[in-house]
Amino acid sequence: MPYYRSAGTVPPKRHTQHRAPDGTLYFEELMGEEGFSSDSSLLYHRTIPSTIREYRVWELPDQGRTPNHPLVPIHLSTHALFPDGTSGIDAVTGRRVLLGNADVRLSYVLADTTSPYYRNAIGDECLYFEDGEAVVETVFGDIEAATGDYVIVPRATTHRIVPKRPSRVYAIEGNSHITPPKRYLSRFGQLLEHAPYCERDLRGPSEPRVVEGTDVEVFIKHRGNGPGGVVGTVHVLPHHPFDVVGWDGCLYPFAFNVEDFMPITGKVHQPPPVHQVFEGNNFVICNFVPRKVDYHELSIPVPYYHSNVDSDEVMFYCGGDYEARKGSGIGQGSISLHPGGHPHGPQPGAYERSIGAEYFDELAVMVDTFRPLEIGEGGRAADDGVYAYSWDRASADDRGAADR
Numbered sequence: 001m002p003y004y005r006s007a008g009t010v011p012p013k014r015h016t017q018h019r020a021p022d023g024t025l026y027f028e029e030l031m032g033e034e035g036f037s038s039d040s041s042l043l044y045h046r047t048i049p050s051t052i053r054e055y056r057v058w059e060l061p062d063q064g065r066t067p068n069h070p071l072v073p074i075h076l077s078t079h080a081l082f083p084d085g086t087s088g089i090d091a092v093t094g095r096r097v098l099l100g101n102a103d104v105r106l107s108y109v110l111a112d113t114t115s116p117y118y119r120n121a122i123g124d125e126c127l128y129f130e131d132g133e134a135v136v137e138t139v140f141g142d143i144e145a146a147t148g149d150y151v152i153v154p155r156a157t158t159h160r161i162v163p164k165r166p167s168r169v170y171a172i173e174g175n176s177h178i179t180p181p182k183r184y185l186s187r188f189g190q191l192l193e194h195a196p197y198c199e200r201d202l203r204g205p206s207e208p209r210v211v212e213g214t215d216v217e218v219f220i221k222h223r224g225n226g227p228g229g230v231v232g233t234v235h236v237l238p239h240h241p242f243d244v245v246g247w248d249g250c251l252y253p254f255a256f257n258v259e260d261f262m263p264i265t266g267k268v269h270q271p272p273p274v275h276q277v278f279e280g281n282n283f284v285i286c287n288f289v290p291r292k293v294d295y296h297e298l299s300i301p302v303p304y305y306h307s308n309v310d311s312d313e314v315m316f317y318c319g320g321d322y323e324a325r326k327g328s329g330i331g332q333g334s335i336s337l338h339p340g341g342h343p344h345g346p347q348p349g350a351y352e353r354s355i356g357a358e359y360f361d362e363l364a365v366m367v368d369t370f371r372p373l374e375i376g377e378g379g380r381a382a383d384d385g386v387y388a389y390s391w392d393r394a395s396a397d398d399r400g401a402a403d404r
């Protein structure tokens with residue numbers, strides 16, 4: 001995480017005694033990345049954070065994946081998986097895996113129920129709130145999240161998700177850390193002037209909460225020989241995991257709202273990297289936000305057809321006006337997968353129709369991966385089965401959906 005924060009109480013000198021008013025010693029935990037060689041924070045616990053009373057296997061929901069073979073572009077309707085009114089589901093155990101590979105898993109859930117306490121030991125999570133409102137309670141403190149928010153939760157952060165109202169969450173689970181793009185950071189980690197957002201836009205946790213409790217379960221997702229290389233374990237702690245009186249450092253969860261992303265536009269079409277917001281190992285996260293579009297007198301505002309030969313591209317359509325895309329089946333909550341090896345671009349009609357447009361009212365979150373994506377249980381269930389034909393079908397009746 002780019003910069004230093006401090007919350008609650010910490011001793012003046014690190015690795016020295018920190019005591020409660022009654023003289024009881026707090027237990028210092030360093031939570032750090034890359035083997036003490038990258039960002040870290042120091043947390044001060046009331047109880048020893050290593051303590052486990054019991055443990056058992058957590059039988060995860062289906063994590064299996066199958067290859068995209070025969071190779072096709074696909075369209076997933078996430079809202080078909082979770083129609084409005086779906087209830088009794090939480091944002092951790094209720095996720096359904098859409099797509100994934102060895103670097104990242106993309107899941108979706110409509111949650112209205114409080115999740116268990118949870119730790120993802122595989123990598124950082126980027127939770128995008130398509131719609132809803134929730135508190136992401138973490139060992140560092142609470143983060144309020146609502147429509148349009150990304151919440152970045154560092155690997156192994158104990159947390160739970162408490163919906164205030166039903167929340168549609170697109171979960172991007174990395175097998176690595178998820179950070180702002182390196183090219184937007186100074187050599188010391190500050191976001192630079194040409195970055196489309198800055199530190200003021202990042203919302204850190206509230207003051208840490210100290211909660212009393214015994215026999216508290218923490219659900220841990222971790223690497224193993226299960227389907228997709230993912231397994232789960234439940235640790236039962238004799239104390240509550242939220243027992244931190246203070247912390248400081250540069251590693252902590254934070255939120256960022258997509259409306260705070262200031263789009264970079266140009267006289268002619270700008271390539272997707274200008275829309276990048278975060279990155280992980282072997283994948284990037286971009287967002288296409290409402291914006292003025294290309295202003296050259298002969299510009300074509302929708303994208304040129306492109307073979308991004310090293311990537312699979314996943315677009316999550318999460319806001320704006322999709323009238324211009326009618327015919328391809330893409331709408332609110334849709335996901336398109338455009339795999340490497342298949343050139344893609346606007347559906348017939350859209351290319352010409354975009355000429356003269358000055359503004360696109362659209363919102364989409366894109367994940368590009370450098371390894372092929374396989375299709376998970378949720379992806380199979382949400383596949384419309386016909387998207388591969390949409391460029392051909394559209395040519396017959398000028399449906400004209402504008403793909404990105």
Ligand SMILES: [Fe+2]
Nearest residue numbers: 306313338404
């Ligand atoms: Fe594309």
